[in-house]
Amino acid sequence: MTWAEVTSEQELREILGEVMPRAAAKDRPKLHERDREWLAASPFCLIATSAADGTCDVSPKGDPPGFTHVIDDTTIAIPDRPGNRRADGWRNVLSNPHVGLIYLIPGRNETLRVNGRARLLRDAPFFDEMVVKGHRPRLALVVEIEQIFFHCAKAFLRSRLWQPETWLPDALPSHAALVKEVQTTRETLEELERYYSPENYNAKLYAG
Numbered sequence: 211m212t213w214a215e216v217t218s219e220q221e222l223r224e225i226l227g228e229v230m231p232r233a234a235a236k237d238r239p240k241l242h243e244r245d246r247e248w249l250a251a252s253p254f255c256l257i258a259t260s261a262a263d264g265t266c267d268v269s270p271k272g273d274p275p276g277f278t279h280v281i282d283d284t285t286i287a288i289p290d291r292p293g294n295r296r297a298d299g300w301r302n303v304l305s306n307p308h309v310g311l312i313y314l315i316p317g318r319n320e321t322l323r324v325n326g327r328a329r330l331l332r333d334a335p336f337f338d339e340m341v342v343k344g345h346r347p348r349l350a351l352v353v354e355i356e357q358i359f360f361h362c363a364k365a366f367l368r369s370r371l372w373q374p375e376t377w378l379p380d381a382l383p384s385h386a387a388l389v390k391e392v393q394t395t396r397e398t399l400e401e402l403e404r405y406y407s408p409e410n411y412n413a414k415l416y417a418g
Contacts, residue, residue: 237359258310259302289347319363345416
């Protein structure tokens with residue numbers, strides 16, 4: 211079967227139709243008070259970045275609700291926490307500052323989207339306000355907001371994401387088993403199970 215590729219915006223518009231006026235006008239250049247309230251309630255966001263050569267990355271970030279620090283009406287900061295040290299997104303920002311963020315609130319079907327330009331800081335006075343369990347972040351991503359808007363609920367309604375009866379956490383083997391199967395590792399499966407256990411991970415959430 212021949213693949214019918216879309217190659218122009220005109221063709222795209224012929225398929226999708228024109229943007230609804232309300233959707234076209236919903237983005238803002240700075241934080242509204244409701245945006246601040248959403249950030250204060252959100253414990254989780256996704257950060258999309260792209261390197262100068264166009265290669266992309268999307269990285270999840272999570273902390274207690276309100277982990278994103280609001281500096282002013284057009285500037286926010288996201289603390290970095292211990293992870294796998296690949297720093298894919300952070301390396302992208304060093305060569306291309308454009309980022310896209312999606313903020314979630316568990317159980318809520320809408321999301322808050324933020325697009326802007328980012329930079330990495332290794333220290334600033336506001337780092338003291340991002341301490342969790344006694345741990346001050348070593349880095350923070352500062353985002354200068356260029357566009358912010360609320361995104362509708364349709365994707366969450368279609369996926370039934372927040373409905374527990376749809377959840378299938380055991381549909382695949384454990385994470386340790388997946389790692390052992392798809393990667394070449396020196397550790398045994400038993401060692402990986404211990405490493406990825408909730409007890410071990412919880413102990414390293416902020417001091418890893």
